[in-house]
Amino acid sequence: MRIAVDMDEVIADTMAGILEWFRREYGYQLTPELMAGRPLTDLIPEEHLQRLEEVLREGSFFADLPVMKGSQRVMQELAERHEVFIATAAMEYPGSFAAKFQWLAKRFPFIPPSHIVFCGDKSILSADYLIDDNDRHFRRFRGQGVLFTASHNLNVTGYPRVNGWVEVRRMFLKGLS
Amino acid sequence: MRIAVDMDEVIADTMAGILEWFRREYGYQLTPELMAGRPLTDLIPEEHLQRLEEVLREGSFFADLPVMKGSQRVMQELAERHEVFIATAAMEYPGSFAAKFQWLAKRFPFIPPSHIVFCGDKSILSADYLIDDNDRHFRRFRGQGVLFTASHNLNVTGYPRVNGWVEVRRMFLKGLS
Numbered sequence: 435m436r437i438a439v440d441m442d443e444v445i446a447d448t449m450a451g452i453l454e455w456f457r458r459e460y461g462y463q464l465t466p467e468l469m470a471g472r473p474l475t476d477l478i479p480e481e482h483l484q485r486l487e488e489v490l491r492e493g494s495f496f497a498d499l500p501v502m503k504g505s506q507r508v509m510q511e512l513a514e515r516h517e518v519f520i521a522t523a524a525m526e527y528p529g530s531f532a533a534k535f536q537w538l539a540k541r542f543p544f545i546p547p548s549h550i551v552f553c554g555d556k557s558i559l560s561a562d563y564l565i566d567d568n569d570r571h572f573r574r575f576r577g578q579g580v581l582f583t584a585s586h587n588l589n590v591t592g593y594p595r596v597n598g599w600v601e602v603r604r605m606f607l608k609g610l611s
Numbered sequence: 612m613r614i615a616v617d618m619d620e621v622i623a624d625t626m627a628g629i630l631e632w633f634r635r636e637y638g639y640q641l642t643p644e645l646m647a648g649r650p651l652t653d654l655i656p657e658e659h660l661q662r663l664e665e666v667l668r669e670g671s672f673f674a675d676l677p678v679m680k681g682s683q684r685v686m687q688e689l690a691e692r693h694e695v696f697i698a699t700a701a702m703e704y705p706g707s708f709a710a711k712f713q714w715l716a717k718r719f720p721f722i723p724p725s726h727i728v729f730c731g732d733k734s735i736l737s738a739d740y741l742i743d744d745n746d747r748h749f750r751r752f753r754g755q756g757v758l759f760t761a762s763h764n765l766n767v768t769g770y771p772r773v774n775g776w777v778e779v780r781r782m783f784l785k786g787l788s
Contacts (some may be wrong), residue, residue, distance in 0.1 A: 552729040
């Protein structure tokens with residue numbers, strides 16, 4: 435079985451990285467709980483969002499993101515039993531390619547480079563499952579989309595949902611101790 | 612219909628770029644005709660091949676490659692009638708991501724960034740056709756591989772073959788003037 439796994443907000447805690455950046459840069463004390471179901475535009479002025487956008491475009495921001503809790507352990511287990519690919523829509527930030535590649539090599543060394551995919555439109559993926567926080571990628575995907583819960587997708591329905599990596603493990607490795 | 616198209620030696624004339632680099636760097640007068648069916652290792656000493664490898668790893672080499680003859684015109688026609696993706700196995704040279712992306716934006720601006728894929732194992736692609744000079748990518752690909760002739764694949768059989776972009780046009784756009 436082949437499982438494709440998204441990067442930002444699935445194995446990389448991009449939102450934690452962004453909130454930490456806003457804290458360091460402007461002193462905002464934002465928490466994931468406060469953000470639940472709210473877009474950043476609700477709470478942060480346009481000018482500061484633009485500055486974030488510049489930082490994301492430059493790219494090295496992605497080299498230091500925290501790892502999503504539980505993802506390393508469960509991904510390793512998944513990779514022992516299934517064919518696991520990482521698929522990230524890095525085309526929005528071409529400057530992030532190198533940083534993302536380095537991050538993966540360091541945090542997920544058991545995923546070979548040949549199993550990393552940078553793409554824009556994930557309908558190009560040939561896989562049985564795609565674990566992603568963004569349901570737009572599921573619409574034309576030929577396999578089964580699995581929605582990984584993030585603050586921006588709490589109201590999305592129509593796909594099996596996993597709340598974190600314990601639930602990913604349960605879905606794909608059930609029956610194992 | 613969805614057609615995935617490789618980059619090096621299909622739309623980018625990587626071999627011409629490499630031969631030109633050897634001419635500039637070491638004065639070798641190598642032509643594509645001389646190279647036909649021969650690996651570079653037959654003609655070039657190990658030390659100079661290693662230097663090339665370093666240059667390829669650094670990556671900016673890929674920003675200046677010549678365009679494969681006829682590819683821009685035919686790709687544009689293909690993209691008007693089919694869903695065309697560029698799929699390049701850039702994982703061997705992660706330093707080349709940015710240069711390749713820029714090259715594509717400049718030479719093939721009609722291909723949107725969302726239709727660019729950087730991957731290692733092309734069996735991850737969900738497409739009806741894959742035009743590539745490397746038959747190893749066809750083995751697990753679920754669509755139909757189409758071999759684009761290059762000096763290193765002259766003896767490969769088992770796949771439909773195209774000798775250049777006039778023949779690609781004939782295969783995918785026949786019946787059009």
